[in-house]
Amino acid sequence: MAVLTYRDALNQALREEMARDGGVFLMGEEVGVYQGAYKVSRGLLDEFGPMRVVDTPITELGFAGLGVGAAMAGLRPVIEFMTWNFALLAIDQVVNAAAKLRYMSGGQVACPIVFRGPGGAALQLASQHSQAFESWYAHVPGLKVVMPATPADAKGLLKSAIRDEDPIVFIEGEMLYNTKGEVPEGEHLVPIGKADVKRAGTDLTLVCHSKSVQVALKAAEQLAQEGISAEVLDLRTIRPLDVPAILESVARTHRCVVVEEGWAFAGVGAQVVDEIQREIFDELDAPVLRVTGADVPMPYNKHLEKAAKADPPKVIAAAKRVLYLE
Amino acid sequence: MAVLTYRDALNQALREEMARDGGVFLMGEEVGVYQGAYKVSRGLLDEFGPMRVVDTPITELGFAGLGVGAAMAGLRPVIEFMTWNFALLAIDQVVNAAAKLRYMSGGQVACPIVFRGPGGAALQLASQHSQAFESWYAHVPGLKVVMPATPADAKGLLKSAIRDEDPIVFIEGEMLYNTKGEVPEGEHLVPIGKADVKRAGTDLTLVCHSKSVQVALKAAEQLAQEGISAEVLDLRTIRPLDVPAILESVARTHRCVVVEEGWAFAGVGAQVVDEIQREIFDELDAPVLRVTGADVPMPYNKHLEKAAKADPPKVIAAAKRVLYLE
């Protein structure tokens, strides 16, 4: 298998789907001539031309709505948000249009569209550019929320997302674009709605997604050196949430820590905790703990920023607490 | 004490605060000449004039941002959204501007603004007009989220919100505007961040807020007839959440059901569950259950809509489950 970066895996998925289906097009800021703000769309303009790789004005609300309209007409738009922070300007079209059309039309109007781009923090981008909104989108019925953590999942999930009949919020990570991994060539599809055990373990379960998967894996490694076996469960899809996979793992380990990049209040982890305690309360040997981003706007200073982020030491500390080792 | 409607209690709070502080002004769609889409601002234009009661174009993003700018200059804007569904268009200004200014300016720039209007569903307004977004705003550090359930709390909390130095998301309810209750005259302030026991009980705790308080109270009444004593805890403020009050009550009753109007996934109740199981796991005699709105866009048909809403029968069923009576 070829080793690719997460960025190139996404690029490959886009290229393959655009080649497969003439109705698939990519639209967003700087996706064409500039080759993508983060180069995810490198080469696509040359290959598919300006009608299928469309540079837009800085009008998130407008081009998100344009994408919804194109999807209503049966095309398969992939709308790139330069980052999800800017998508706040377009959220009316995502929530009030894309997520509602099928239902309020009594099933007549489908909206097969993918909204994608990097979410969460990178390095020192400060408070307006460092936000994780997955729990917002996952709150909304009618949307699906997909967040791959590895190059292989990035390719397989983006291909599935583009073929899906429903609106998809596909959140990538600027800090993930350069990460490398083996990626199956060609027709590689990862099903939406299925979590994945990224590392098997027996003493506790670390539930995570997107960038926090790497944090959990690092923590699991260090815990292993202390003889603690942590299972790392990558949600991959936030909505629909793979509750059976979560319950299966935690019912085995009896202990769980949920790790996420975003803010704690009503975050994805809160829902994971709710499902676990409701369904397998008696299996729990300790309360489920969460490691999240600090409950503050993201500061610019690099030390403060580091302190604000979920990291392996925080996960290890939480893991030891659920194991009553501290 | 005078008996007022929730609507008039809000009107009184606005009138008193505008009379007290010349920097307080009300801006939004139809707040003036039309006397308010829901008549909350009735009479204020006549009393305070067009500079302080300002009708706007239908530009939520623009006038929310205008309000933020005015707040930066030291005024105390009260920005009315005709409903919070439309505020999705303005959410960039609420989250990327209002919630960030103090932090990213290193504490130099305050943003004392109140964004207010009705949230959630009314009757048969269908999917675009029947959404509850409190968990979204409560997710964001820098914002405070206030949701009064009674006329007295509506007055006391709105007055406190207007005097607060930080941006406040103040969510009312169209279905609450006509509800009546005793309201203290004049200087009546309810502190932000304090929950309130609306009905004392011993067998289980019903945690609720806004419209779901009435649902919980009705359920508690019927449960009482079956000899079950339910405590009804009204959160009143969602952020900052009054965790001590929640823990105190549940530690006494050992059982809890969280009721809310909104969707379940990463809703306010998920956070409440997270706090309870983490802090007083061993006090729980049963998993915490939740009663929420159905996980669908709101349908127009009245029977389907009724089925989609959290109601007393659903709360009673959940209460009996946590009591292992069913």
Add this chain to the structure above:
Amino acid sequence: MARTAASKAAPPAIDAATAESWRQWLRQMLLIRRFEEKAGEAYSLGKIGGFCHLYIGQEAVAVGSIAALGPQDYLVTSYREHGHALARGLSARACMAELFGKAAGCSGGKGGSMHLFDASLGFLGGHGIVGGHIPLATGLAFASKYRDEDRVAVCWFGEAAVNNGAFHEALNMAALWKLPAIYICENNRYGMGTALERASAIYDISERACSYDMANEVVDGQDVLEVYRATARAVERARTEKHPTLLEIRTYRFMGHSMSDPIHGHYRTREEVEEHRKRDPITVWAKRLADDGVLDDEGVKALDADVITEVEDAYRFADAAPDPAPEALWADVYAPLGGEA
């Protein structure tokens, strides 16, 4: 680039086909009028719930503009769309049943008054967020150009929507990329209780097109023929040149903003409404048909009786129709089978 001059041209010699379509226009306007009157009645009886925005007074806009479209074209409207739906050919039964929230409604009872849909007729809603559907029309026009089809995308919105950012962003892209879209502003002078002059810095909506170098026209919305001709010019421009157009069609809302808003009071006087009622699009057109010898009073009465029967039938149908099954609550959130293609 106002083209009102062109619209001053004399009417064509009235051949049989033209006469027939002109009669149909009157029938459609009458149908909309009677349908809306009945809807108002049903609302007062509690058979219709939620928000209900009547189209009375603006009938010539929907009828005249939709008459200029082809079966392949796309239509998107606001929540004040009963008239557009009927003019596009949705049945009075399907529309009334939707207002009643019944399973036989054009949106299965899940959309209601603000969300009428019939995808088979290219009628793509029925949208409740002011300005929110304008970018959808730009997207539908984009799809038409993308596939090199002969379809035009048309949207209707009120004059209050032009101040919204969605309007600005959508029109800029349509002009920038030369998309076959037609933006029809139904300027009925009020956005709820706010007069145009209290919401917009300029009073000639059509001039907003200058920011996008877009073709534009001001049209008399009480004259169905004027509306038809102006729309036909825009359709021609869209089909042949792939250029978008902004039409400002001046009309007036005879009823309140919605059923909960009185006809006059806080924001407009009884006199003002009476004054505007003098140019009722139906009487204006009936007179024209009489003058041109296309239809006499008797003929008008016959058409009216005919549509009244149709509306009464729709009312009985809707009233008797069953509610959606309880399981309908959970359907249509996602595609069947989770939507994997």
Add this chain to the structure above:
Amino acid sequence: MARTAASKAAPPAIDAATAESWRQWLRQMLLIRRFEEKAGEAYSLGKIGGFCHLYIGQEAVAVGSIAALGPQDYLVTSYREHGHALARGLSARACMAELFGKAAGCSGGKGGSMHLFDASLGFLGGHGIVGGHIPLATGLAFASKYRDEDRVAVCWFGEAAVNNGAFHEALNMAALWKLPAIYICENNRYGMGTALERASAIYDISERACSYDMANEVVDGQDVLEVYRATARAVERARTEKHPTLLEIRTYRFMGHSMSDPIHGHYRTREEVEEHRKRDPITVWAKRLADDGVLDDEGVKALDADVITEVEDAYRFADAAPDPAPEALWADVYAPLGGEA
């Protein structure tokens, strides 16, 4: 209503005060230039992180426009604001320290390059969402009118921001309510890698003012005096008539969009950049000062040496300054004591 004609008037006789302020303008432009060069250097050394957008090539816009303002006025800018901050009088030390993320920075190290603030100077940021700060300026102008103060609110934004809904909504309200606001579009021809012509349906940004019947002007942004005069006219209009103005100031970005973007490549050629560098606002102004006998080469060298010293000092200061205390992470989320007044 272009007012460029007026700006063609001959310069005033150069009295001592004028000469001194003209020299100060050159000094400010040199300070910005040297500051930005040093910032670029520090960025490459990893002493500055995140996004860093340099102002090189546009110095005359910030210096000329801010020179026309009074101490009471409000300023809000985008993320490309180092030049505006320095021109408003924030110290090079405070700005460089902020870029370094230090506690002594003008935003306590929490804002960084995109979020420079100094409320004491009416400098209200430094905002990162394109178009997002335009409504803030409308609000600051509203506050000025509300309190019947003599303050003008000014905001600067790029030409790509005018396509955004926030621009449209903010300008409509400012014109509708006659607010003392000045909207300065720094048209540097590109929004990141997108040329104006690929993003806007019209190429004369100033014409967007017609949608709001707002005063507007096109200004040569490489000539600090032209910028000063046009802004002074707008300030006069705002203070006396309480009318807003849209200024399109044509300039050019000599560097890449941000530190991660090469100066030329995908979207513009080396030749194009070279061509524009020929009208460097600093050399243009230095020549004018020489021609008018206000300052000779030696004088320019002396000013340059002077600002280089200032920038070097700022760099050393920022480098040596302490980071914020760890507790700073939790401060400034809410007002102290929970914000109850």
